[in-house]
Amino acid sequence: MFNKESLRKIRYLIIDVDGTMTDAGIYYDEHGNELKKFCTKDAAGYMAAHKAGIKLMVLTGRECQATTRRMQEMKFDYIVQKIQDKAAYLKEFMVQNQLTVEELGYIGDDLNDLPPMKLCSFVGCPADACEEVKAEADYISEIRGGYGAVRDIISAVLKMRGEWEQAVEAIYGIGI
Numbered sequence: 001m002f003n004k005e006s007l008r009k010i011r012y013l014i015i016d017v018d019g020t021m022t023d024a025g026i027y028y029d030e031h032g033n034e035l036k037k038f039c040t041k042d043a044a045g046y047m048a049a050h051k052a053g054i055k056l057m058v059l060t061g062r063e064c065q066a067t068t069r070r071m072q073e074m075k076f077d078y079i080v081q082k083i084q085d086k087a088a089y090l091k092e093f094m095v096q097n098q099l100t101v102e103e104l105g106y107i108g109d110d111l112n113d114l115p116p117m118k119l120c121s122f123v124g125c126p127a128d129a130c131e132e133v134k135a136e137a138d139y140i141s142e143i144r145g146g147y148g149a150v151r152d153i154i155s156a157v158l159k160m161r162g163e164w165e166q167a168v169e170a171i172y173g174i175g176i
Helices: 004-006 041-050 063-071 086-098 113-119 130-134 149-161 165-170
Strands: 012-015 055-059 076-079 106-107 122-123
Touching: 004 149, 041 055, 041 149, 041 165, 055 086, 055 165, 063 076, 086 113, 106 113, 106 149, 113 130, 122 130, 122 149, 149 165
Parallel strands: 012 055, 012 106, 055 076, 106 122
Antiparallel strands: none
């Protein structure tokens, strides 16, 4: 079980895209371009995580220019796409960056997220994640993927760390 001290050790959040940041739909325009709908509410979570010193990585099995654009707008530290074996990638990333399980959190929703989740000390998922992911999750958002679940999970982590209010104050200049 996670606690305030263990959550304070998290330095990286690895986040899946389809079904987590989006509603899991894949849309194509008349030219065959893939489109995705991202929830703007998640942006506050990304900014707050950065303010709290957490690095953000998107780790997805698909490759999409819309994902690249949105993650660049959100100033993600790592944009990693077209990775079929997420656990193998994450293991190599951990070695290259001398990271431990305690320093990683993961947010995902589906079966392909299970192996990398097992490499992280904290796991969050949206309300509509598959049952197997829910069974692994430390925190299950009440919000569906693509509708602000990522913000909810990040804010829960930062609230438990005692850092949400400070981050919001620093970003928006408002007290909550």
